[in-house]
Amino acid sequence: MEDTSLGKILIVDDNEDLLFAAKMLLKKYAKEVTIEKDPRRIPFLVNNNNYDVILLDMNFTEDTTSGKEGFHWLKQIKEIDPKAVVILITAFGDVEMAVQALKEGATDFILKPWQNEKLLATLSAASRLKESYDQVDNISQKSRQLQADMKKPFSEIIGQSSSMKNIFSIIDKVAQTDANVLILGENGTGKELIARAIHDRSLRRDEIFVGVDMGAITETLFESELFGHKRGAFTDAKEDRAGRFEVADKGTLFLDEIGNLSMPLQSKLLTVLQKREVTRIGTNKSIPVDIRLICATNMKVHDMVMENTFRQDLLYRVNTVEIFLPPLRERQDDIPLLANHFLKVYAKKYRKDFSGFKPAAIQLLQNYSWPGNIRELQHAIERAIIMAEGQELDSRDFFFLSSKPSAEKVKTNGTLNLDEVEKNVIQKAIDKNGGNISKAAKELGLTRASLYRRLEKYGL
Structure with missing residues (x-):
């Protein structure tokens, strides 16, 4: 037999001489060999380790011929890990017992005393079977993720402004590395598209x-x-499930809105990033993961660090390289390009024939402040195409935008004192949101804690 790895093997038998001999034989071929003479330790071992193959004796000291103990422990193993590869061993060969063992979930059946070549061949086949199970699970998880990704519209990044050209340059430089990237910017600026662009060029x-x-x-x-979690770890855990870290293994993991995590969750995330391994709920097994990490947030995480609402060590971990996406109102040169892109997309979707925009429409789009950024522009074009008549979109087709102010002016009450300006802005945000602190904080780009501190500071 070729000197190939059989992975991690567990052998459970009450015969210590057999255990020792098997370990001496297999340690040359297996990554790890664990031996155990007490079957009562099986649940602990299987719950806390990932074994590629389990060799299980059918008869222990309490019952030496019927195989009932072997079937009992086989059932226990399968309840813990339904995809466990188990080979039953016994000195009392019986065809009916072998058939029953296979029906109960055993992968194979071997008699002792065995021939070394036969044992190694059986283990090699079983190890390949276990590897195929793992690959199928991985492919299945990735397939579901890919199908979800295929439903996401617009994979292109459109822009020719100087700020976007600078971002394209950063993407080209960072993509070829495995450096962690933090993308900052307002909601709707296209942070996920930037993350995908980095992945596609990596x-x-x-x-x-x-x-x-x-x-x-x-x-x-x-x-x-x-x-991830193991089956039965909690009420709705009806099957084993790989978490997003496992699914992203060898690929890229994009964590959007990372600034929303509470401090306890930040701590858990940091631990995984430091160790590069995850542990599913309901088990103590550590699973190594190899990912490229990209994070994004619309929050001012550097201010949050100063306010002790975001861990500094986590920020260091995720922002080897920072990319700031400017809001659409600062990219006026890109608005015609984006508008024409969405025009083509939605004209095709709704089977309408549009040749473009009239100059007045483009001027209106460029003068509007776009608080919702590219996402708002996208929805505006879609709405206009649905309702418009003719072959060109005109400014009147965007009547729903003209009723909105292009840029709200902050009332300063004649003062340029920064504290007074900030106080007025905060009061305006609270009034606008009906006293809802969470909504006001979000609109101001602050955390609830930092907004409360400012309220106390200004006696609001």
Whole structure:
């Protein structure tokens, strides 16, 4: 037999001489060989280790011929890990027992005393089977993720402004490395598109890109979604599930809205990033992961560090390179390009024939402040195409924008004192949001904690 790795093997038998002999034989071929004479330790061992093959005796000291103990422990193993590869061994060969063992979930059946060549061949086949199980699981998880990704519209980054040209230059430089990237910018500026562009130009381009909206994950689901869980770990855990870190293995993991994480969740994330391994809920097994990490947020994380609402060590970990995406109002030269792109997309979607925009429409689009950035522009073009008549979009087709101010002026009450200006802006945000602190803080680009401090400072 070729000197190939058989992975991690567990052998459970009450015969210590057999255990010793098997370990001496297999240690030359296996990555790791664990021997155990007490079957009562099986649940602990299987819960806390990833074995490629388990060799299980069918008869222990309490019952030496019927095989009932072997079937009992086989069932225990399968309940813990339904995809476990188990080979039953016994000195009492019986065809009916072998058939029953296979029906109960055993992979194979071998008699002792065995021939070394036969044992090695059986283990080699079983190890390949286990590897195929793992590959199928991985492919299945990645397939589901890819199908979700295919539903995402618009994979292009459009822009010719100086700020975008600078971003393209940064992408080209950082993409070929595995450096962690932090993308900053307002909502709707296209942070995920930048992350995908980095992935598509990286050495991991042929592997999967996994995006996670951290703002949409509750505290209770955080570990399950990111790190995975074992079947039965909690009420709704009806099957084993790989977390996003595992699914993204060898590829790129994009954590959007990372600034929304609470301090306890930041700590858990930092631990995984430092160790480069995850542990599924319901098990103590550590699973190594190899990912390229890209994060994004619309929050001022550097201010949050000063306010002790974002861990400084986590920020250091995720922002080897920072990319700032300017808001659309600072990219007026790109608005015609983006507008024409969305015009083609939605004209095709709704089977309408449009040749372009009238000058007045382009001027209106360039003068508007776009608080929702590219996402708002996209929706505006879609709405206009649905309602418009004719072959060109005119300014009147965007009547719903003209009713909005292009830029709200802050009332300063005749003062340029920064504290007074800030106080007025905060009061205006609170009034606008009906006293809702969370909404006011979000609109101001502040955390709730920092807004409360300012409220106290100004006696509001």
